[in-house]
Amino acid sequence: MNQPKDKPPIGPTEPGDLPLVKAPDSIWMSIEATLDAKPEPRRIGMFRWQWVAASLAVIGVLAWYAMRPKAPAWRVSTLEGSPSVTKIKVGDWLQTDASSRARITVGDIGTVDVEPNTRVRLVAASPTEHRLTLARGEISATVSAPPRLFLVDTPASTAVDLGCAYKIKTDESGDGVLRVTSGWVSLEWKGRESLVPAGADCRTRSRTGPGTPYFADAPKALQEALAAFDFRGGGPDALGTVLNQARVRDTLTLWHLLSRVDPADRVRVFNRMVDLVPLPSGVSREKALQLDPATLKSWREELAWKW
Amino acid sequence: MSDPETIEIIEACRRGDREAFRALYEAHKDKVYSIALYFFHGDPAAASDATQQVFLKLITNIKSFRGDSEFSTWLHRLVVNTCLDGSRKSKSRERSEDPVDLVRIVDPTSQDEDMARRQVASRVQAALSSLPPKLRMPILLRYFEELSYAEMAETLQCSAGTVASRLNQGHKLLAQKLERLRR
Numbered sequence: 124m125n126q127p128k129d130k131p132p133i134g135p136t137e138p139g140d141l142p143l144v145k146a147p148d149s150i151w152m153s154i155e156a157t158l159d160a161k162p163e164p165r166r167i168g169m170f171r172w173q174w175v176a177a178s179l180a181v182i183g184v185l186a187w188y189a190m191r192p193k194a195p196a197w198r199v200s201t202l203e204g205s206p207s208v209t210k211i212k213v214g215d216w217l218q219t220d221a222s223s224r225a226r227i228t229v230g231d232i233g234t235v236d237v238e239p240n241t242r243v244r245l246v247a248a249s250p251t252e253h254r255l256t257l258a259r260g261e262i263s264a265t266v267s268a269p270p271r272l273f274l275v276d277t278p279a280s281t282a283v284d285l286g287c288a289y290k291i292k293t294d295e296s297g298d299g300v301l302r303v304t305s306g307w308v309s310l311e312w313k314g315r316e317s318l319v320p321a322g323a324d325c326r327t328r329s330r331t332g333p334g335t336p337y338f339a340d341a342p343k344a345l346q347e348a349l350a351a352f353d354f355r356g357g358g359p360d361a362l363g364t365v366l367n368q369a370r371v372r373d374t375l376t377l378w379h380l381l382s383r384v385d386p387a388d389r390v391r392v393f394n395r396m397v398d399l400v401p402l403p404s405g406v407s408r409e410k411a412l413q414l415d416p417a418t419l420k421s422w423r424e425e426l427a428w429k430w
Numbered sequence: 431m432s433d434p435e436t437i438e439i440i441e442a443c444r445r446g447d448r449e450a451f452r453a454l455y456e457a458h459k460d461k462v463y464s465i466a467l468y469f470f471h472g473d474p475a476a477a478s479d480a481t482q483q484v485f486l487k488l489i490t491n492i493k494s495f496r497g498d499s500e501f502s503t504w505l506h507r508l509v510v511n512t513c514l515d516g517s518r519k520s521k522s523r524e525r526s527e528d529p530v531d532l533v534r535i536v537d538p539t540s541q542d543e544d545m546a547r548r549q550v551a552s553r554v555q556a557a558l559s560s561l562p563p564k565l566r567m568p569i570l571l572r573y574f575e576e577l578s579y580a581e582m583a584e585t586l587q588c589s590a591g592t593v594a595s596r597l598n599q600g601h602k603l604l605a606q607k608l609e610r611l612r613r
Contacts, residue, residue, distance in 0.1 A: 134601035
């Protein structure tokens with residue numbers, strides 16, 4: 124970036140109008156406390172290198188037979204009770220009973236807390252894909268990795284991590300709910316996709332897959348009508364309640380509904396969205412109603428500032 | 431690319447050197463905190479929380495930072511994403527609360543000094559707080575980090591034209607609000 128800086132004007136403010144504020148010392152103390160809670164790799168002094176190298180050589184020879192290629196394993200630590208395993212490798216199941224909780228260390232990208240009465244399986248642990256199956260129960264995932272590296276399959280959805288923290292719960296049939304606490308998750312199933320930001324929930328149902336995402340603080344009437352629309356054939360009446368109850372940030376829900384309602388209802392959804400947030404420049408009514416992917420994407424990007 | 435000193439510090443961070451983390455933190459903490467503080471209407475708890483999250487994400491992910499883009503762009507993106515996440519989580523609070531008086535936080539001991547400067551800062555802070563997040567953030571990035579259009583576009587993941595339009599709109603609104611506050 125050595126090109127001439129095309130600096131924008133500073134605007135109506137002058138340098139010094141907004142004083143730089145010193146960050147409190149307590150922030151670094153909190154960061155250090157968090158880092159200390161994670162085990163740091165042990166450092167080995169230089170004077171011990173020769174011994175270490177010799178020992179490693181011996182261990183290497185002895186371990187040669189035992190070191191046939193194996194699937195990578197993730198560490199499992201106990202949070203409560205006694206989970207069934209201490210590590211999990213590809214193909215293994217981890218099961219907790221009613222009084223057990225466990226933490227899976229997902230390679231070096233994050234952790235998954237496994238809540239009581241949960242059954243999970245490690246499906247893939249490669250550099251390009253970290254994948255679990257959640258057969259039933261609840262997990263909380265905290266992942267810092269490039270988007271789409273960490274995936275969780277449930278009986279009625281696949282939660283694709285887009286750099287985030289979330290909880291997902293399901294029963295054996297696939298009925299469940301996702302709650303995102305940080306970043307974004309894409310909930311996908313048979314060509315249907317729900318993009319769920321922090322603060323929002325999305326239900327899943329067997330045979331239907333992910334429903335329409337909604338903010339956890341959305342009016343109860345909206346949430347109930349949305350469930351009726353998504354999973355119980357609520358039709359235009361349920362849609363009407365959703366539209367009437369929607370607030371500005373519920374354009375998250377309406378944006379998803381735009382491509383899920385019957386063509387006859389699409390204009391109703393569109394009009395309500397535009398009532399709540401004026402159509403941004405560059406987004407045309409005609410193309411939005413035609414569900415043009417690029418138009419919907421740029422509209423979503425503008426609306427996301429309100430979410 | 432980032433400057434050689436930054437690259438050296440990042441390399442040390444990759445090796446898990448706590449002192450290097452500290453150096454990185456010290457170099458950027460005040461700007462990150464200030465952006466978060468003004469973004470969250472002067473709420474020091476929200477700003478501290480966001481700053482902590484930014485640096486924890488940075489430390490956790492530094493091994494995956496390949497240097498394809500500038501380090502500063504990566505850091506700014508972390509700041510923007512963390513602030514927007516925080517803003518989403520506290521949406522209702524953000525709308526209902528009056529801005530905290532930042533000037534007292536900035537310089538709590540100098541109440542009798544430089545009254546004019548503090549009044550200006552209060553006015554700018556109040557005007558800034560009333561802007562929507564999508565206009566507030568580019569103004570803060572321009573003000574504290576002095577980013578170019580291209581750098582801001584990379585950070586905000588939109589076109590330079592969109593940045594220009596948001597800054598223009600934000601500056602106009604800010605000027606109107608400041609004018610009103612001066613009366």
